[in-house]
Amino acid sequence: MKSISDAVAANMRRLRAERGLTLSELGRRSKVGKATLSNLEAGRGNPRLETLWALAVAFDVSFGQLLEPEPQPVQVLRVRQSPHISGSAVALRLLDRISPRGTIEFYEETFSSGSRREAAPHGPGVLEHLLVTSGRLLVGPLGDSVELEAGDFVRFPGDIAHVYAPVGGSARAVVVMNYPTGALPEDPAAAVNSPASPEIDMPPEDGATAGK
Incomplete structure (x- = not known):
């Protein structure tokens, strides 16, 4: 996995070229020194949180657009390998960046020990x-x-068959489903391949006899 510095360097070069900005003009807009900008574009140094926020504002992009690596079909971010960006009061890491399209749904899932779910x-x-x-x-x-x-x-494509299987006991996860327009599931359970909801006993309709 490429480092945060590599991703920032590539995105800075691309954004600066797209906007036709010199390093001097970018420095004026962001109030970041030209030498610091030059080092960041070369992939040197450890960018601070405050510096990256200033650059995002200067480029008029979201913070995540500066950190986003080149996309892959299956994108894995290991907690022990992914670097945090530190600031004066907080440290963060970018998990993913979603461009708005269609519908986004958030779920918390619990996977029972010994289970295996192969989803269509x-x-x-x-x-x-x-x-x-x-x-x-x-x-x-x-x-x-x-x-x-x-x-x-x-992050992985949900439009191909996939699997969920806890290892060595139960597991829990937060799942975000991103549906393009026209690709919504028929019911919420289909979105996360959850077991069917239990049936609910409904009172008989007027004139009907219970137990029929």
């Missing part, structure tokens, strides 16, 4: 984003799944 493909263009919050979980496209621990993150 969702609609075309659906993406799944999953952050393991406890336990270990095997997840992802069939034949290309990955084993994750608490704190690990994965």
